[in-house]
Amino acid sequence: xxxxxxxxxxxxxxxxxxxxxxxxxxxxxxxxxxxxxxxxxxxxxxxxxxxxxxxxxxxxxxxxxxxxxxxxxxxxxxxxxxxxxxxxxxxxxxxxxxxxxxxxxxxxxxxxxxxxxxxxxxxxxxxxxxxxxxxxxxxxxxxxxxxxxxxxxxxxxxxxxxxxxxxxxxxxxxxxxxxxxxxxxxxxxxxxxxxxxxxxxxxxxxxxxxxxxxxxxxxxxxxxxxxxxxxxxxxxxxxxxxxxxxxxxxxxxxxxxxxxxxxxxxxxxxxxxxxxxxxxxxxxxxxxxxxxxxxxxxxxxxxxxxxxxxxxxxxxxxxxxxxxxxxxxxxxxxxxxxxxxxxxxxxxxxxxxxxxxxxxxxxxxxxxxxxxxxxxxxxxxxxxxxxxxxxxxxxxxxxxxxxxxxxxxxxxxxxxxxxxxxxxxxxxxxxxxxxxxxxxxxxxxxxxxxxxxxxxxxxxxxxxxxxxxxxxxxxxxxxxxxxxxxxxxxxxxxxxxxxxxxxxxxxxxxxxxxxxxxxxxxxxxxxxxxxxxxxx
Numbered sequence: 430x431x432x433x434x435x436x437x438x439x440x441x442x443x444x445x446x447x448x449x450x451x452x453x454x455x456x457x458x459x460x461x462x463x464x465x466x467x468x469x470x471x472x473x474x475x476x477x478x479x480x481x482x483x484x485x486x487x488x489x490x491x492x493x494x495x496x497x498x499x500x501x502x503x504x505x506x507x508x509x510x511x512x513x514x515x516x517x518x519x520x521x522x523x524x525x526x527x528x529x530x531x532x533x534x535x536x537x538x539x540x541x542x543x544x545x546x547x548x549x550x551x552x553x554x555x556x557x558x559x560x561x562x563x564x565x566x567x568x569x570x571x572x573x574x575x576x577x578x579x580x581x582x583x584x585x586x587x588x589x590x591x592x593x594x595x596x597x598x599x600x601x602x603x604x605x606x607x608x609x610x611x612x613x614x615x616x617x618x619x620x621x622x623x624x625x626x627x628x629x630x631x632x633x634x635x636x637x638x639x640x641x642x643x644x645x646x647x648x649x650x651x652x653x654x655x656x657x658x659x660x661x662x663x664x665x666x667x668x669x670x671x672x673x674x675x676x677x678x679x680x681x682x683x684x685x686x687x688x689x690x691x692x693x694x695x696x697x698x699x700x701x702x703x704x705x706x707x708x709x710x711x712x713x714x715x716x717x718x719x720x721x722x723x724x725x726x727x728x729x730x731x732x733x734x735x736x737x738x739x740x741x742x743x744x745x746x747x748x749x750x751x752x753x754x755x756x757x758x759x760x761x762x763x764x765x766x767x768x769x770x771x772x773x774x775x776x777x778x779x780x781x782x783x784x785x786x787x788x789x790x791x792x793x794x795x796x797x798x799x800x801x802x803x804x805x806x807x808x809x810x811x812x813x814x815x816x817x818x819x820x821x822x823x824x825x826x827x828x829x830x831x832x833x834x835x836x837x838x839x840x841x842x843x844x845x846x847x848x849x850x851x852x853x854x855x856x857x858x859x860x861x862x863x864x865x866x867x868x869x870x871x872x873x874x875x876x877x878x879x880x881x882x883x884x885x886x887x888x889x890x891x892x893x894x895x896x897x898x899x900x901x902x903x904x905x906x907x908x909x910x911x912x913x914x915x916x917x918x919x920x921x922x923x924x925x926x927x928x929x930x931x932x933x934x935x936x937x938x939x940x941x942x943x944x945x946x947x948x949x950x951x952x953x954x955x956x957x958x959x960x961x962x963x964x965x
Contacts, residue, residue, distance in 0.1 A: 489796015516547030563737030584756025756790030850952025934960030
């Protein structure tokens with residue numbers, strides 16, 4: 430599509446441009462290319478990562494256009510001043526949706542968070558900001574983007590998984606779902622233990638070489654062989670030593686596949702034990718690492734382990750994250766200005782790459798938000814957010830044990846969101862009342878609003894018109910919900926009606942959840958209601 434990118438700016442406060450970066454809006458790291466193509470990329474046939482996951486790729490709204498605001502750099506991350514400057518320019522430029530796959534490692538209060546502040550300003554100007562929830566799950570309250578005026582997106586699996594098989598000389602086969610092996614190994618090759626090939630001339634013993642430390646391996650004994658390294662390795666030293674392949678143990682990969690610079694099998698500890706038993710049973714162990722294949726994953730969607738969890742660490746009575754979307758092993762466009770693995774000696778580049786994170790789920794939701802806005806161009810950010818949340822697909826509670834604190838209202842359902850039937854609307858004045866009710870000082874309030882705002886009316890969080898409800902509980906069983914009136918009668922499109930929800934909860938369970946559903950026989954407008962155990 431000609432004219433896909435209609436604007437591009439870059440921001441770098443202070444210092445020189447780091448080595449390997451471009452002093453322009455051009456992407457040198459790949460992250461921005463991947464997220465942009467996920468949200469709005471055009472239709473591309475035969476897209477793949479060296480043949481893996483081959484098919485037709487397209488973004489959420491291929492007809493949409495992109496304005497790029499580059500704020501992150503390889504040397505110093507993403508500066509608050511750059512983030513806020515980009516928000517200001519995007520607002521002035523008149524964008525429709527802001528997609529921000531970015532977040533801090535630790536949460537901060539609304540008035541200290543440049544993303545929350547920028548999103549508030551975009552909301553005042555009719556622009557919804559879609560945020561990644563964060564990648565520091567599954568700890569409770571690990572979500573870092575959670576302001577009620579933006580959309581916080583968790584990451585979940587898709588119905589595709591990747592498998593890489595290790596075939597041993599005794600015909601046993603072990604497979605993993607961590608290594609994306611983009612190489613073809615046709616023949617069985619010798620399989621050796623790194624502990625047996627130390628660089629003695631360099632003063633190393635098997636104690637060091639077994640971990641494949643830099644310079645610890647005897648290159649003359651390794652070239653053309655598959656090497657077993659104890660512990661995890663990104664493949665730097667084995668590649669430099671001339672190894673033809675690598676066998677390692679999976680140590681905390683969160684179940685997400687990624688490419689290595691040489692054929693690699695990344696097995697769990699139990700299978701590694703069996704591989705070592707085979708190696709110790711023969712003097713001529715052999716193996717072959719087959720290319721990665723894609724298989725169907727029937728259990729999806731499941732919220733990823735890395736995806737940040739609620740409850741909201743600042744306002745516990747607001748459910749966070751808001752929704753979940755595909756964010757695990759997503760194939761999307763990549764920059765050829767960066768090598769595939771960042772490993773020295775591996776110079777391969779790719780037009781597409783498979784990566785995981787809430788950075789990948791965020792643009793799925795951003796694309797869906799743009800899709801909804803294309804049908805309802807006058808809708809407020811809150812209305813679009815409401816449409817996305819109340820039309821989600823319910824998640825399996827048996828495979829998502831953190832329940833709504835993992836997936837929010839549920840899994841993104843863009844087609845249904847375009848016609849939700851009813852929306853919960855809110856504007857700047859509502860959020861200001863909410864902040865006043867939270868007890869923010871005038872000084873801190875103005876840091877968020879950017880105006881000479883004062884608190885005249887204080888409202889509790891329960892008065893904020895958002896499509897979810899959260900409360901803490903103490904003891905004894907049950908979640909009881911009462912809605913008055915129980916029937917809403919609308920006489921015209923756009924009419925606003927009010928109702929009251931009274932929820933009481935007590936029990937020994939960690940989380941109790943239910944939902945409020947407005948159902949007219951054609952539309953089902955569902956809002957989660959969550960009660961969780963408060964700290965004693």
